Amino acid sequence: MSSSIEKPVAQKNYAVGEPNGRCRMRRARKAVSLISGVGLAIFGISRRSWTGAALASAGGYIVYRGIKDRTNGITNIIEVSYTINRSAEEIYRFLRHWENILRLVPNLVNVHDRGPGLALIFGGRFGEFEIRTQPIDQRENQFVAWESMADSAFQHRGSLELREAPGKRGTEVTLAFGYQLPGGGLGRGLTAVFGEHPEQQVRGGLRRLKQLMETGEIATTAGQPTGRRGIKGRILESLYREKMPPQGVERSARQPMIVGD
Amino acid sequence: MKALCWQGKNNVQVETVNDPGILNPRDAIVRITRSAICGSDLHLYDGYIPTMEPGDILGHEFMGEVVEIGSGVKNLKKGDRVVVPFTIACGTCFFCQQQLWSSCDNSNPNAWIAERMYGFSGSGLFGYSHMLGGYAGGQAQYARVPFADVGPIKIPEELNDEQVLFLSDIFPTGYMAAENCDIKPGDVIAVWGCGPVGQFAIRSAFLLGAERVIAIDRFPERLQMAGAGNAEMINYEEVDDVIEVLKYLTGGRGPDACIDAVGMEAHGHGMFSVYDSAKLALRLSFDRPTALREAIQACRKGGVLSIPGVYGGWLDKVPFGAIFGKGLMVRTGQTHVHKYLKPLLERVQRREIDPSFVITHRVSLQDGPEAYDMFKKKQNQCVKVVLDPWKEARAA
Structure with a gap:
């Protein structure tokens, strides 16, 4: 199956964009990100506890993102692949429905077909915002590719490819996503700590797709009983973030599943 | 309901918490009749397992009576007496189909943490840290059991709780x-x-x-x-x-x-x-x-x-x-408990083994914190503690 396709979704073709130069802004952001990261790390280390260790690693991560900062244009690319124990046809059919996509993408609350392109409405911790996107290519049961409109607040390109896995293991689903995140290194560091970094979201979305296709539901603990959390418990809860299901998950717990047409 | 909650190193407390409810179609709620403290719970008690949160409900060896089922559970009904395996498995992924139940791909909502540590995540477990799912455990009066159509095994009437409780973990392990x-x-x-x-x-x-x-x-x-x-x-x-x-x-x-x-x-x-x-x-x-x-x-x-x-x-x-x-x-590796439930239940039924031989202490949930301490210090010749979550309620 795959040999006949001449890599039409060579992920990087869709995912990489051209850099443009806004060097000073970038350096400033990098500095802020480094300073805040180092501060958080020192505070964390001084706590000498699991909470402290978590804070320290969060700080370290912000520093790391700050150093790695190469924003401007689509230069950040994520490629994630999962094998789903279902046929490409079933997965493709499932993904054609926006109601189903809402259950996969954290904080995606609505989709408007305003033509040209689609408006994706996101909610969540950092307020409501809109991303405008349009499909650029697709082949039934094989791949879809899309990119943001020129006027979209969040510049990105993505592609999703379906390939039969060997040994009747189902379908290899590969998602490539290139993006530019507003706020640079600091933005990325903060979103990462709160679990809203694009990479975490892409990975989580694909995992949810796998769970829904294979089991008919999304594994969750949101809403289960707990004892007293206290301050330490609340901080950890936020870091492990199991009590903050993306909206899709919460909905899946209460609504029947929609599979294909 | 009453539950034993982890509050930090060497600190387990009886707390009153909300009753669990159905969250997913394949869930069931079990009214727990017997629960046990496992040696691996001591790793939590001693603070050696990362990603625990104060307030987490402990316990992964439990059994009880089904009191509520989700719309997707067809093989159980209210009133069924079941033992619940400590590993949570979906039954449909590649690993479950290979009988590698504790490697289930789909039961850990926090798989990303385990992926960072181990490359890949195993299945979710009851009451055993957030890295392994963060599921509320069974040292409580009730528990929510995900994928209840796959895990719990029905117990015939002629066997008492203590004879089958350990099918949940230590006997298969x-x-x-x-x-x-x-x-x-x-x-x-x-x-x-x-x-x-x-x-x-x-x-x-x-x-x-x-x-x-x-x-x-x-x-x-x-x-x-x-x-x-x-x-x-x-x-x-x-x-x-x-x-x-x-x-x-x-x-x-x-x-x-x-x-x-x-x-x-x-x-x-x-x-x-x-x-x-x-x-x-x-x-x-x-x-x-x-x-x-x-x-x-x-x-x-x-x-x-x-x-x-x-x-x-x-x-x-x-x-x-x-x-x-x-x-x-x-x-x-973690035990593929689901694989052993039926054959080991049959061995118990054939009287080849009576797993209750290992029990040295029977206490109420209320006495759970002292039992943890005793088990840790191996006092009073303690080998295995079984908890009765309803002892006080019955006495009252």
């Missing part, structure tokens, strides 16, 4: 450890650690045809229990060198298979043990693999090293050269 030894006629099996899992490993090794089983521990009552199961006993505090004694007892061959039923918190002795404790104190390590080192060293050439004991992170000073040099086969 000990059994899988013995099964992993590929026991052939004439085999001698050595078992480090005579806690509950070690006890079941010893009895399972005989069930699977072992010629002799040699049990190693330091607590007389635990060794006696192993002896009651026909094992030979070594108290490692009373001998100079366990490895030499094992050689002597096996005609110089060494045990055909070695089971490490101790895990990350071996008490140990000697130089390496001091080194491990120092690293732990500096938070450079979580694990003290004394028993593992000994088992590797003692095992015969081409033998099997079976490790049901729990390890969490990176091990140090593990004699890997000996594993290579002797061509050992290493088998380990």
Whole structure:
């Protein structure tokens, strides 16, 4: 199956964009990100506890993102692949429905077909915002590719490819996503700590797709009983973030599943 | 409802929390009739397992009566009496279909944490840290059981709770450890650690045809229990060198298979043990693999090293050269409990084994915190504690 396709979704073709130069802004952001990261790390280390260790690693991560900062244009690319124990046809059919996509993408609350392109409405911790996107290519049961409109607040390109896995293991689903995140290194560091970094979201979305296709539901603990959390418990809860299901998950717990047409 | 909640190192408290509800179509709610404290709960109690949160409900060995089912559960009905496996598995992914239930792809909502640590995530577990799912556990009056159409096994009326409770974890865990030894006629099996899992490993090794089983521990009552199961006993505090004694007892061959039923918190002795404790104190390590080192060293050439004991992170000073040099086969991992439920229930029904032999203490949920402390300190000859979540309610 795959040999006949001449890599039409060579992920990087869709995912990489051209850099443009806004060097000073970038350096400033990098500095802020480094300073805040180092501060958080020192505070964390001084706590000498699991909470402290978590804070320290969060700080370290912000520093790391700050150093790695190469924003401007689509230069950040994520490629994630999962094998789903279902046929490409079933997965493709499932993904054609926006109601189903809402259950996969954290904080995606609505989709408007305003033509040209689609408006994706996101909610969540950092307020409501809109991303405008349009499909650029697709082949039934094989791949879809899309990119943001020129006027979209969040510049990105993505592609999703379906390939039969060997040994009747189902379908290899590969998602490539290139993006530019507003706020640079600091933005990325903060979103990462709160679990809203694009990479975490892409990975989580694909995992949810796998769970829904294979089991008919999304594994969750949101809403289960707990004892007293206290301050330490609340901080950890936020870091492990199991009590903050993306909206899709919460909905899946209460609504029947929609599979294909 | 009442539940035992983790509040930090050496701190478990009885708290009143909300009753659990159905969250997903394949969930069920079980009214717990019996629950147990596992040796691996002590790793949580001692603060060695990362990603615990104060307020987490503990417990992964429990059974009870189904009181509510989700729309997707067709094989259970209200009133069914079930034992719940401690691993949570979907039944439909590649791993579940290979009977590798504890490697289920879909039951850990926090898989991303385990992926960072281990590359991939295993299944979710009840009451065993957020890295492994963050599911509320069963040392409580009720529990929500995900994928209830796959996990829980119905129990026939003629068997009482104590005879079947341990199908939830320690009996299958000990059994899988013995099964992993590929026991052939004439085999001698050595078992480090005579806690509950070690006890079941010893009895399972005989069930699977072992010629002799040699049990190693330091607590007389635990060794006696192993002896009651026909094992030979070594108290490692009373001998100079366990490895030499094992050689002597096996005609110089060494045990055909070695089971490490101790895990990350071996008490140990000697130089390496001091080194491990120092690293732990500096938070450079979580694990003290004394028993593992000994088992590797003692095992015969081409033998099997079976490790049901729990390890969490990176091990140090593990004699890997000996594993290579002797061509050992290493088998380990969380128990694929679902695979063993039916065959082991049948063994209990055929009276080949009565798993309740391991119980030394029966207490109410209210007395859970003291029971944790007693179990940790191995006071009052404690081997296994069973909790009754409704004792006070019935008395009132």
